[in-house]
Amino acid sequence: MTNDTDxxxxxPHKRRxxxxxxxxxxxxGTLLWFWSEQIAEVxxxxxxxxxxxx
Amino acid sequence: xxxxxFFDWLDTSLLADISKAYGGVxxxxxxxxxxxxxxxxxxxxxxxxxxxxxxxKDVPSEMVIENTHKWFNVGLITMIVSGIFMSSAVSLxxxxxxxxxxxxxxxxxxxxxxYLVRKPLLTAPHETLKPSVVKLTxxxxxxxxxxxxxxxxxxxFS
Numbered sequence: 001m002t003n004d005t006d007x008x009x010x011x012p013h014k015r016r017x018x019x020x021x022x023x024x025x026x027x028x029g030t031l032l033w034f035w036s037e038q039i040a041e042v043x044x045x046x047x048x049x050x051x052x053x054x
Numbered sequence: 055x056x057x058x059x060f061f062d063w064l065d066t067s068l069l070a071d072i073s074k075a076y077g078g079v080x081x082x083x084x085x086x087x088x089x090x091x092x093x094x095x096x097x098x099x100x101x102x103x104x105x106x107x108x109x110x111k112d113v114p115s116e117m118v119i120e121n122t123h124k125w126f127n128v129g130l131i132t133m134i135v136s137g138i139f140m141s142s143a144v145s146l147x148x149x150x151x152x153x154x155x156x157x158x159x160x161x162x163x164x165x166x167x168x169y170l171v172r173k174p175l176l177t178a179p180h181e182t183l184k185p186s187v188v189k190l191t192x193x194x195x196x197x198x199x200x201x202x203x204x205x206x207x208x209x210x211f212s
Contacts, residue, residue: 013182016174016178017183017184017187020187020190020191023167024190024191027163027167027197028193028194031197031198034156034201038208
């Protein structure tokens with residue numbers, strides 16, 4: 001059975017978890033963009049140095 | 055906000071005089087920087103791999119997180135203090151280095167994440183949290199600190 005106290009303690013957890021998910025998704029998205037940019041730059045430099053392999 | 059005046063001041067500070075003139079002192083401080091980094095990285099990995107349920111399954115995750123967090127703090131303080139000293143030797147060079155700013159941004163996000171998101175979330179009993187949220191927190195934590203370490207190494211090659 002869920003009483004009022006349970007509801008009171010569960011609410012901040014719920015909000016905190018929602019905030020955590022938002023923060024994590026934003027950070028992971030940014031990191032994904034950052035690393036894909038870096039890898040693209042390295043690939044471009046490798047292509048300039050060694051050609052496209054053909 | 056332009057931080058150039060700070061880097062310019064750091065370049066001519068007493069710290070810079072010492073770090074540029076005494077290679078031995080720089081090497082010892084760099085050793086502490088690496089020690090702090092390995093301590094921090096180790097604590098992050100142990101805590102997050104426990105949250106992902108991959109290691110130390112017989113130890114309550116609350117206990118692992120509480121203990122690793124204390125040593126994480128020690129590693130972070132060691133890294134920051136030694137890092138300021140080391141950066142004084144090449145402060146103007148760092149100011150114009152893109153990867154240095156990537157590292158600083160990742161470090162700022164990492165510190166905010168640990169003290170404003172991860173720690174407050176994990177003070178709750180872990181069984182009351184959604185497993186998916188706990189795992190997402192662990193993966194994000196590993197990704198952030200990997201970026202801090204990798205972009206830090208990248209400074210030397212950029």
